[in-house]
Amino acid sequence: MAAVGIQALLFDLDNTLIDTSGASRRAERQVKDLLKSQYGYEESAANLVIEKFNTKLQMENFDCATGVNVDEERILLLEMALQETDGLDPDHGLATKCYFLWKTTRLQHIHIPEEVKSMLKSLRQSYKLLLLTNGSSMVQREKINVCDCQQYFDTIVIGGEYQEQKPALSIFQKCFQLLGVKPEACMMIGDNLETDIKGGVNAGLGTTVWINNTNLKCEDGAMPDYTVKSVLEVMDILGKKVV
Structure with missing residues (x-):
């Protein structure tokens, strides 16, 4: 009826x-490929980075009045995901590179x-x-x-x-x-x-x-x-x- x-x-x-979910999966694959091909991450470690990053994304809550720079905040989330996975010192440069690869790829596949x-x-x-x-x-x-x-x-x-x-x-x-x-x-x-x-x-x-x-x-x-x-x-x- x-x-x-x-x-x-x-x-x-x-x-x-x-x-959006499909575009995100494409973006995640690009980041994992980057981590494996250029930074020596094993498949399991690369998967764990993405898993931790997604968990942190689901928990983010931006107040509309604070004027937060979402890119900067998400780079920090990815930096934490990398550090929690490999146990090394924070690598802001790698986190930034991975984040903008993720963001750009995702936007390219959103339509x-x-x-x-x-x-x-x-x-x-x-x-x-x-x-x-x-x-x-x-x-x-x-x-x-x-x-x-x-x-x-x-x-x-x-x-x-x-x-x-x-x-x-x-x-x-x-x-x-x-x-x-x-x-x-x-x-x-x-x-x-x-x-x-x-x-x-x-x-x-x-x-x-x-x-x-x-x-x-x-x-x-x-x-x-x-x-x-x-x-x-x-x-x-x-x-x-x-x-």
Whole structure:
């Protein structure tokens, strides 16, 4: 059954519209190859560096008011990952080289697929479109710029530019205000049960769509109205065809 009464669509960015995880894996391979070919790291050690770096990335939490330089902070995280792996003195130069290789490679492989671009253009003829993404302003703006996202959305909201991010009610209320629509007239589309789906449900959105392409199980308290494998299936939910 198609969703009805929807006037606005809120799209998540990472792993919803763009394959951030895939781009990250490509970047990680480049760093591991560098460590092995030029610095004598064994495969297991190179893998451990990336594992530790990813763990630290998942724990980072930048306050929007502090003006933190994310590049510098992430270089320090990679420096710690290297030191914890090899037990040697900190090597800021190597960490910097590895980090910018990781960052540049990742950005090179971040893009909105052509069929998703067509979908967004088609949907914008009938709905208001808003991009709602968590993360630091600097990191997310870089992705948004490299994907040229501005042309597909009426409004872009980056959680790191506000006091609270998804799943906080306040960030959703900001979206409703910017769009000029009521919560029940909005659909949230995203891949994260906690931030996108629970957040959307708690904010009173009319419909939530969970992008689940890895066959995860739905957690208690996070019951999306629709579960799909691809963001392109939003067209079917809305009963639309790509023009």
